[in-house]
Amino acid sequence: MxxxxxxxxxxxxxxxxxxxxxxxxxxxxxxxAKAGEMICLTGKSGVGKTTLLHLMxxxxxxxxxxxxxxxxxxxxxxxSALARHRARFIGVVFQAFNLLGHLTVGENVMxxxxxxxxxxxDARRRALEALERVGLGDRAEDLPGSLSGGELQRVALARAxxxxxxxxxxxxxxGNLDSQTGAHVVNLISDLCRKDGLAVIAATxxxxxxxxxxxxxxxVDGHLEETDVGEGE
Ligand SMILES: Nc1ncnc2c1ncn2[C@@H]1O[C@H](COP(=O)(O)OP(=O)(O)O)[C@@H](O)[C@H]1O
Ligand SMILES: [Mg+2]
Numbered sequence: 001m002x003x004x005x006x007x008x009x010x011x012x013x014x015x016x017x018x019x020x021x022x023x024x025x026x027x028x029x030x031x032x033a034k035a036g037e038m039i040c041l042t043g044k045s046g047v048g049k050t051t052l053l054h055l056m057x058x059x060x061x062x063x064x065x066x067x068x069x070x071x072x073x074x075x076x077x078x079x080s081a082l083a084r085h086r087a088r089f090i091g092v093v094f095q096a097f098n099l100l101g102h103l104t105v106g107e108n109v110m111x112x113x114x115x116x117x118x119x120x121x122d123a124r125r126r127a128l129e130a131l132e133r134v135g136l137g138d139r140a141e142d143l144p145g146s147l148s149g150g151e152l153q154r155v156a157l158a159r160a161x162x163x164x165x166x167x168x169x170x171x172x173x174x175g176n177l178d179s180q181t182g183a184h185v186v187n188l189i190s191d192l193c194r195k196d197g198l199a200v201i202a203a204t205x206x207x208x209x210x211x212x213x214x215x216x217x218x219x220v221d222g223h224l225e226e227t228d229v230g231e232g233e
Contacts, residue, residue, distance in 0.1 A: 003071075006166050006199040007033040007056060012065030013222075014051055025051050027222035029065070033167070033199040038190065040210050041203040042227070043219035049203035050171055052219065056201060057169050058086040070166040091160030091198075095172040097152040099144040099159075106131065106140035109159045130158035134188055150181030154188065161192055168192060170202035174209060183208050 014026040025048040033039050041049050054060040055067055058074050067074045070089035077085055099108045106127050113123035131137050134154035144152060153173060160168060170189060174182030190212045193200045202209055210216055216227040 004035045005032055006035055006070055007031065007201065008066075008068040009056070010066045012052075012055060012062045012067060014048070014055060014060070015063045024063075024222060026055075026062070029219075029222070029224055031201075031217065031224060033201055035166070035199055036193060036197040037215070038193045038200045038213045039202070040213035040216045041201060041219060041224075042205070042210070042216060043203075047219045048222065049219055053092075053169050053171050053201065053203055056167070057090050057092050058082045059092075087163065089166045091163070091165035091168045093153070093156045093160045093168070093170045093173045095175040097144075097149075097156045099152060099155060101144055103143075104140065105136065105142050105144060105147065105155050108144065108155060109140075109162050111159065113162070127158070127162060130162045131155070133161070134158045148181075150177050150184060153177060153181075153185050157185065157188055157192075161196075161198075164196075166198065168198045168200045170200065170204070172203055172205070174204065174206045179208070182206060186212060 009029055009031040012026055012029040013024060015022045015024045029052060041052065043049050055062050056069065058069070061075065072085050074082060106124065109130050110123040110127035128137060128140055131140055134157055136151060136154055136158065139147065139151070144155065147155065168189065174185055177185060186206070186208050189200060189202065192198050204210065213229060216229055217224045218227050
């Protein structure tokens with residue numbers, strides 16, 4: 001695998017058992033994402049976008065097929081090795097911000113450092129840098145409850161990028177935001193992709209996110225189909 005290919009998915013299937021019957025949500029998905037590439041994942045609700053993102057993030061395992069992320073075949077890793085690989089190379093942001101309400105914004109951002117053996121003051125400095133990058137350097141000591149939805153999503157993005165991941169996985173990250181706030185978050189994601197060379201895979205219905213993507217992949221009947229960027233405008 002060439003070093004700038006950060007995600008390589010081949011023949012991935014994912015079946016869920018429902019009352020003894022198997023339902024195949026993904027039936028042969030192939031996908032490749034390079035450093036600095038932004039891929040938009042579209043498709044109707046319930047088609048399997050979140051399922052695919054969870055597999056890429058190492059939060060779930062496929063029924064069959066291979067998923068390589070940042071040089072590792074995830075299927076060959078034990079659960080603990082997978083958790084370490086995820087903490088090191090994969091950042092995730094979801095529609096629900098998933099911040100811990102009793103920790104400050106700064107502590108939420110540096111939470112991934114718990115899984116690494118690095119100094120706390122260094123982690124605090126880097127958390128502040130990550131927050132400054134999303135325009136929230138002055139909110140580090142605040143509790144999440146005092147922030148708006150758009151601010152919370154920017155904190156979630158700062159947390160996802162805190163550990164300098166190679167791959168950023170975004171699931172409907174602007175789904176709870178108004179269009180202007182959403183556009184701000186999209187710009188920050190695009191910036192991480194273009195300036196830091198992250199491979200970004202983002203499931204979305206947001207045209208704003210589609211517009212800044214290099215490729216749009218539509219999930220239909222368990223397969224990915226490539227749509228031309230700009231089509232339907
Ligand atoms: N853990 C699970 N167990 C059983 N079925 C699931 C599970 N996760 C997802 N599914 C099913 O897989 C299908 C795709 O879901 P999902 O990936 O959430 O779609 P999308 O994100 O595109 O809306 C749905 O029918 C959903 O009910
Ligand atoms: Mg989903």
